[in-house]
Amino acid sequence: QVQLVESGGGLVQAGGSLRLSCAASGRTFSYYVMGWFRQAPGKEREFVAAISSSGRSTNYADSVKGRFTISRDNAKNTVYLQMNSLKPEDTAVYYCAADSQHYYILYSPDKYDYWGQGTQVTVSS
Secondary structure, X not given: OOOEEEEOOEEEEOOOOEEXXXXXXXXXXXXXXXXXXXXXXXXXXXXXXEEOOOOOOEEEXXXXXXXXXXXXXXXXXXXXXXXXXXXXXXXXXXXXXXEOOOOXXXXXXXXXXXXXXXXXXXXXX
């Protein structure tokens, strides 16, 4: 069992930056692909970024490529999402997720079996 706790959300002006953190419990964190997803009101949960267990491979949604960076520190059981040049359309609840079943990055939320409670990110124009 893995528990994930996100932090770092908040209110920021357009063009600003935030860094989200996701702290994981358990000794198997380093084996898992980790992902960030987001869900805006009235919309489906969507893929934002993911990182392989080693951290050597990353993938991003086209909408955040070049602005967001995902990273992980396996010694601290933590995954991060650095968000720069934020836009109002980035406003959403951001969720951290872990995939314990696959060794490669997948984009569908239903492939991830552990989820955090979410953290709100609001970008004002």
